Every structure is written in structure tokens, then in C-alpha cells.
Amino acid sequence: MASQSVLLSAPAKPARRGGTRRTSRNQAIWFVLPAILVLVGVYLGPMLYALWASFTGWVLVMPGSENDWVGLANYSEVLQSREFWSAVQVTVIYALFSITFGLTLGTIFALTLNLEFFWKTFFRSVMMIPMVITPSVIGIFWKLLYEQENGVFNHALAAIGLPGIPWLSLNGALPSIIIMDVWQTTPFFMLVILAGLHSIDESLIDAAKVDGTSRWQMFRHILLPHLLPYMLVAASFRCIAAMGDFDKIWLLTAGGPGDRTTTMTIFTYKTGFSAFDIGRTAAIAWIFVVIVLLVSAPLLRHLFKTATRDH
Amino acid sequence: MRHRPFAMGKQGSKLALTFLWAAIAWVYLFPYTWMILTGIRQPVDTLSMRFLFVPTLDGFRAIFRDIGFQNYLLNSAIVSVFSTLVVIAVASPAAYALTQLRMRGQVFLASILVARMVPGIAILIPVYLAASSAGLLDTRATLILIYTAFNLPFAIWLLRGFFAEVPAEVREAAIIDGCTEFQVFWRMMLPLLSGGLVATGVFVFIAAWNEFLFALALTQSHAATAPLSIIGFRNEYGVQWGAIGAAALMISTPVVVFAVVMQRYLVRGLTMGSVKG
Numbered sequence: 001m002a003s004q005s006v007l008l009s010a011p012a013k014p015a016r017r018g019g020t021r022r023t024s025r026n027q028a029i030w031f032v033l034p035a036i037l038v039l040v041g042v043y044l045g046p047m048l049y050a051l052w053a054s055f056t057g058w059v060l061v062m063p064g065s066e067n068d069w070v071g072l073a074n075y076s077e078v079l080q081s082r083e084f085w086s087a088v089q090v091t092v093i094y095a096l097f098s099i100t101f102g103l104t105l106g107t108i109f110a111l112t113l114n115l116e117f118f119w120k121t122f123f124r125s126v127m128m129i130p131m132v133i134t135p136s137v138i139g140i141f142w143k144l145l146y147e148q149e150n151g152v153f154n155h156a157l158a159a160i161g162l163p164g165i166p167w168l169s170l171n172g173a174l175p176s177i178i179i180m181d182v183w184q185t186t187p188f189f190m191l192v193i194l195a196g197l198h199s200i201d202e203s204l205i206d207a208a209k210v211d212g213t214s215r216w217q218m219f220r221h222i223l224l225p226h227l228l229p230y231m232l233v234a235a236s237f238r239c240i241a242a243m244g245d246f247d248k249i250w251l252l253t254a255g256g257p258g259d260r261t262t263t264m265t266i267f268t269y270k271t272g273f274s275a276f277d278i279g280r281t282a283a284i285a286w287i288f289v290v291i292v293l294l295v296s297a298p299l300l301r302h303l304f305k306t307a308t309r310d311h
Numbered sequence: 312m313r314h315r316p317f318a319m320g321k322q323g324s325k326l327a328l329t330f331l332w333a334a335i336a337w338v339y340l341f342p343y344t345w346m347i348l349t350g351i352r353q354p355v356d357t358l359s360m361r362f363l364f365v366p367t368l369d370g371f372r373a374i375f376r377d378i379g380f381q382n383y384l385l386n387s388a389i390v391s392v393f394s395t396l397v398v399i400a401v402a403s404p405a406a407y408a409l410t411q412l413r414m415r416g417q418v419f420l421a422s423i424l425v426a427r428m429v430p431g432i433a434i435l436i437p438v439y440l441a442a443s444s445a446g447l448l449d450t451r452a453t454l455i456l457i458y459t460a461f462n463l464p465f466a467i468w469l470l471r472g473f474f475a476e477v478p479a480e481v482r483e484a485a486i487i488d489g490c491t492e493f494q495v496f497w498r499m500m501l502p503l504l505s506g507g508l509v510a511t512g513v514f515v516f517i518a519a520w521n522e523f524l525f526a527l528a529l530t531q532s533h534a535a536t537a538p539l540s541i542i543g544f545r546n547e548y549g550v551q552w553g554a555i556g557a558a559a560l561m562i563s564t565p566v567v568v569f570a571v572v573m574q575r576y577l578v579r580g581l582t583m584g585s586v587k588g
Contacts, residue, residue, distance in 0.1 A: 027492045031408035032419060034401045035463060042460030043426050046437035053437070109335065117328035125571050126336040129343055132570040132577075136523040136538040137559045141346045144552060152345060183339065188581070195582040244430035247523040247538070265432045272436045273528065285433040296428040303424055307471070308417065 047289070054283040060276035074283035084284070086259050087267035088291075093174060094263055095242040098181040099235050105182065106189025107231070111223075113190070114197045127187040135184070139251030142180045143168075146252070173253050173261045180248060189234050196230035197223070236299035243292055264288050346563075350556030370557030378543055380558060387537040387562075390451050391519040394458035398466045398515045399508055401459065406470035407496050411482050427464035431524055439528050449531040457525050462515040469514070472583045473507030474500065510580035513573045517566050537562045 054075070057068035078084050109127070113120060130138075145152045146167035154164035167176045200223070208218055246265045249255070255262035255270060262270065268288060272281035293300075351366040374380040409416050438457065439448075447453045477500065485495045501508065526536045541558050544551040570577055 028408040028412040028416075031404035031412070031492075031496070032416070035405040035467060036419070038401060038456075038460050038463055039422065039426055042438070042457060043429065043434060046434040046441065047429070049437040049441070050434070112328060112331065115324075115328055117325040117332065119329065119332075123332045123336050125574060126340055128570045128574055128577065129567050130339055132517055132521075132566045133343065133563045134521040134523075134538050134559075134566060136521075136541060137346070137563050138342075140541055140555060141342050141559060144349065144555075145342060145345070183342070187339070191578055191581055195578070240428055240430075244432065246432065247521075250523075251541070265430060268432045269435070269524070278436060278440070281436050285436065289429055289433045292428055292430055293425065300421075300424050300428065303468075304421060307420055 050282040050285055053278050054286055056279045058278040060278055066278070070279065074279045075287070078280065078283050078287060083259060083262075083267065084287075087262050087264050090174065090259070090261060091243055091263045091265075094178060094181070094245075094261075095239050097175075097178045098185065098242060099238050101178070101182045102185045102189050102238065103231060103235055105186045106234075107193050107227070109186065109190040110193035110197060111219075113194060127190060129187075130184050131187040131191075133184075135245075135247035136251050138180065138184055139248035142176075142248070143252050146176055168253060168257070170257050170260055173257060177249050177252060177261050180252065181242070181245070184248070185238060188238065189231075192230055192234040193227060196227045200226050233299065233302070236296065240292060240296050240299070243288075243295070264291070343563075343567075346556055346559050348556070349552050350558075350560040352553070352556075367553075370553035370555075371561075373551065373554040374540065374558045374561070377554075378540060380537075380540055380561065383535055383537040383540040384561065386451060386534055387520055390454045390458065390534075390536060391516050393451075393455045394462065394519045395512050395516045397455065397459045398462045399512055402463055402466035402470055402511070403501065403504075403508065404496060405467050406474045407500055409467070409471050410474040411477070411479065411495075411500070412492070423464045423467050427468065431461065435525065435528055438525070442529055448529055449533045449535075451534045453529055454526060454534060454536070457529070458515075458519040458522060461522075462518055466511050466515055469511045469580055469583055470504075470507060473504050473510075477503060506576070506579070507583075509573070510576040510583070513569070513576045514580050517570065520566055 053066070055069060055071060056066055057070045057073070058066040113124065148154065148164065148166060148168065151164075151167065153167065157164055166172050204222060205218070208222055213221075243263070244265055245263065246269065249261055249263060249266060250269075253261045255266040259267075264284075265288075268281060268284050271277060271284055350370050351368070352364055353367050353369075405419075409420065442448050442453050481499060481503070482495050485499055486492070490498070521538065522536070523538045526539055530536070530539070537558075541555055541562070544555045544558070
């Protein structure tokens with residue numbers, strides 16, 4: 001639109017304009033070259049290196065083992081192991097529940113924060129805090145809250161005469177890391193939904209009010225359809241991030257007890273840095289990458305389409 | 312009659328909502344408040360519900376004297392500031408090319424998006440091996456390079472959104488006036504986009520300051536960043552909550568203050584980066 005108006009107002013210079021375009025394409029490469037170098041060096045290079053390593057029987061403590069070509073043995077071994085599927089299951093439960101609760105709470109918070117009341121700016125500022133606190137610090141502090149004997153939660157429960165809850169036990173640990181994650185990520189959902197609410201056409205709301213639409217109908221037929229794309233994008237982003245979460249889970253439970261909170265990321269880390277079985281770890285990492293890319297495919301497609309549509 | 316509660320309750324519902332939000336804010340502040348309290352209370356009071364106490368600085372003394380916390384802080388500051396600057400320096404020309412130069416960058420754009428989704432753990436082992444064989448373990452430069460790469464896809468994406476908002480006439484007029492492509496970028500675009508650059512910088516700084524996994528795997532004692540300092544207080548003698556509280560307070564305060572002060576940019580970046588495309 002904008003460039004069209006330039007063409008219309010200055011019809012005398014079409015050739016010149018074409019000229020600047022061509023040179024600009026040749027120069028564009030110099031503007032993106034540094035970025036390409038960094039991405040190839042730190043992403044593509046290491047990933048290809050890992051791909052090669054995943055076909056070998058390389059164990060760091062066994063010199064020469066990097067030359068043992070084992071084909072797909074690492075992959076089939078990983079895909080047949082109980083630990084791998086347990087990690088997949090933990091990751092799915094963790095991501096699914098924390099996103100469901102985070103999104104629901106975030107939407108409720110955003111809808112109420114959009115109404116009229118006092119100190120709204122202050123409350124919004126407060127919500128920024130959990131979102132940005134260093135995740136490793138979050139992990140260690142939730143440990144102080146969750147501890148069985150001397151934890152803050154159980155201490156508070158005892159103070160009002162209730163029995164303590166085994167927060168980090170075999171069956172409690174996964175729900176506990178989900179609660180911690182919901183606490184940390186609700187503000188993200190809230191802010192995205194708030195942005196969605198601010199972008200809504202006010203006249204639509206006013207018209208609905210004139211028509212005597214009830215609050216529920218307003219939410220169901222006007223707000224929800226408008227907010228749905230925001231919710232989907234936020235949930236997809238959070239899903240991908242949740243699959244990669246490491247710090248706060250590592251410091252709270254280190255994947256335990258047993259492997260009850262061992263997510264894909266923690267499983268990969270443990271395999272890599274305890275046994276130094278490079279071939280196997282590289283295979284796990286690549287399977288993980290494929291899973292993440294499959295999950296993020298709809299989001300990737302959506303982002304790519306919106307980005308190329310502008311031009 | 313039917314409308315009366317509603318009419319009467321205008322102030323009432325405002326008050327009710329304020330109380331509801333005070334409760335929500337309390338829940339969301341509670342773990343953070345407890346952390347601050349643990350850092351400045353006597354160890355025996357860690358679980359105490361009495362909030363009248365004489366503050367102690369023992370925790371802070373412990374971290375600065377026993378583990379040299381100032382080195383961790385210095386490393387964190389250097390690594391975060393430099394990776395933020397490098398990311399901006401590398402990402403902004405790329406974003407300029409992608410939007411203003413009408414580069415046919417579909418492949419590049421797609422690679423950025425994919426790189427953004429790839430979990431860090433996937434490249435941890437090869438990066439570790441490479442750094443180890445090049446003798447670059449435990450150096451700040453390695454961390455700066457890694458953090459730059461991590462934040463680059465997101466930064467280019469975010470800046471692309473900001474650059475796309477600048478009308479094409481701005482550049483075209485300048486080119487016709489005889490400016491080179493670099494001059495347009497440096498003298499016109501960057502000042503015009505200072506808000507977008509700050510928004511991007513805020514995100515990168517927070518991400519770099521908070522990063523834990525790569526710092527854990529790639530550093531030992533020389534280049535260790537602040538988030539790592541916290542591990543040291545859990546040993547066979549038990550958990551030193553006072554010191555952990557003090558360290559946690561020192562580590563999280565910079566990002567919390569930064570986020571609250573830069574709130575406007577943070578929200579803008581979040582909207583631009585996730586929703587606007």
C-alpha cells in the first residue's frame with residue numbers, strides 16, 4: 001500500500017526505483033551474513049555433528065569408540081527403552097496440565113483486569129514478577145515451600161490443624177512441579193490475552209450492549225471467538241517452552257523421585273552428563289528435536305504465513 | 312427492583328474486584344516475599360509466621376565471604392550485557408534486510424523460526440564437546456557466543472515486526488538522496504526504532520541473566536554466572552537457607568526491578584513477538 005502511493009505520486013522515476021531495488025538485493029546478503037554465520041556455527045553445525053554422532057557407539061571415556069559406526073542401533077535402543085517413554089509421558093502430562101491451568105487462570109485474570117477497579121496498574125506490575133524471576137531461583141524456593149518436614153506449606157497446614165501433604169513424594173512430585181509452573185506462567189497467558197482484549201473493536205461491544213446481550217453471551221459469542229487465536233498462539237509457544245524446561249525442575253526435584261519428574265530435557269541431560277554416552281544422547285536429542293518440531297509445526301506454519309503475507 | 316443491586320453496586324463491585332486482585336497478587340507474590348524474608352531473617356525464624364523481627368545480614372556475609380558471590384555477579388553482568396549488545400548488533404541489520412530490502416528471505420525466515428523452536432538441550436552435548444576440544448570451556452566468551460545464538464532467532468523475529476512498521480518511503484527517499492544502504496540503516500532506521508531495540512534488548516538481557524543449563528554445563532569456577540551460585544549451599548551439612556535466600560534475592564532483584572521499570576517494553580515485545588506475527 002505505502003510503496004504503491006509513492007509510485008502513484010512519482011510516476012517519473014520508475015526506472016530509478018527499480019535500480020535501487022536490485023542493488024538492495026545484492027547488498028542484503030551483507031546485512032544477514034553475521035546472523036547466518038552465528039546460526040550455522042552454533043545451531044546447524046552442532047546439530048549435524050550430533051546427527052553424525054548419533055550413528056556411532058561413541059562413549060566419551062572410551063577413546064576410539066567414536067569410530068564405531070552402529071547405524072540406527074542408538075535410535076532403536078532408545079525407542080525401546082522404558083525410560084524414554086516414561087520421559088515422554090511425564091513431558092506430555094506436565095505440558096498439558098500446566099498449559100490448561102495457566103491458560104484458564106490467565107484468561108480469567110485478564111478478563112477481570114479489563115474491568116474497572118482500583119490500583120490496576122499496581123496489580124499488573126505485580127504479575128510481571130513471577131514471569132521474570134530466574135527459573136533456577138524459582139526451583140530452589142519452591143523446594144523451601146514444598147519440603148516435607150520443614151516446608152512452608154506443611155508448616156502453614158499444621159498451624160491450622162491440618163495434616164501435611166507429601167508434596168515431593170512419588171505421586172506428589174509431578175503435580176507439584178505443575179503447580180510451580182502454573183504460578184510462573186499464568187502472567188504470560190494473562191498478558192497475551194490482555195493484548196487480545198485491547199485489540200477488540202469497542203463498537204462491537206457497544207452494539208452488543210445496546211442489543212441487551214447477557215454477559216455470558218457476550219463472552220461466548222464476541223470475546224471468545226476474538227480471543228481464540230491469541231489463546232492458541234500463547235498455548236503453542238508455552239507448549240514448546242514447557243518441553244524445554246530444565247532449571248526449575250532440576251533444582252526442585254532433579255527429575256526424581258525415581259524418574260517421576262524426568263522430562264525429555266532432563267532425561268537427555270542425565271544421559272549425557274552421567275554416562276557420557278555421546279552416541280545415545282545425540283540420538284535422544286534428535287528424537288526430541290523431531291518431536292518438538294512436529295508439535296510446533298502448526299505454529300511454525302502460522303507464523304511463517306503471517307510474516308510473508310505483509311509483503 | 313431487578314436492576315437495583317447492579318446500580319447500587321458500582322462502587323461495591325469495584326471494591327470487590329480490588330479485594331479479589333489483592334488476593335491474587337498476594338498468592339503470586341508469596342513465594343517471592345518468602346524468599347526475601349529468608350534472606351534477611353535469622354535461620355531459626357525461617358518458618359516463623361511472625362513478621363516482626365530484627366533483620367540480619369548473615370546470609371549476605373556468607374555469600375560474599377564464603378563463595379565470592381561478587382565474581383558470579385560480575386560474570387553475569389558481563390555475559391548478559393555483552394550478549395545483549397551483540398544480539399542487537401547482529402539481529403537488527405538482518406531484520407532490516409528482511410523487511411526493508413525485500414530480500415527473498417523465505418529460507419532464512421523459515422530457518423530462524425525453526426531455530427527458535429529447537430530446544431537448547433539438543434545442542435548442549437555437541438557444543439560442550441566442541442568447546443572442550445577447543446579449550447574454550449569455562450570462559451565468558453563462550454557463554455556470550457551461545458547466548459547470542461540462542462536469542463538471535465527471537466530478536467530477529469521481534470525486530471522484523473518493528474522494522475516492518477516503517478514505511479518504505481523513508482528508505483526510498485533517502486536512497487534517492489544519495490544515502491548508501493548502510494547509512495539508511497545506521498542513521499535513519501536505528502534512531503527511528505529505538506523503542507523496538509530497547510524492547511528486544513530487555514528480553515535478551517533477562518534471558519541471558521536467567522540462563523542456567525549452558526552455564527551449568529560449560530563453566531566451572533572462572534566463568535560461572537550468578538544462578539549457579541545457589542547450588543553450592545546444598546551440601547552434606549544440610550541446606551543453608553539464609554545464604555540461599557540472600558543469593559536468590561541478589562540474583563533475582565536485577566531482573567525483577569528491570570522488568571517492572573521496563574514493563575511497557577516487555578509487554579510490547581511480548582505482543583509483537585507472540586501475537587502480531
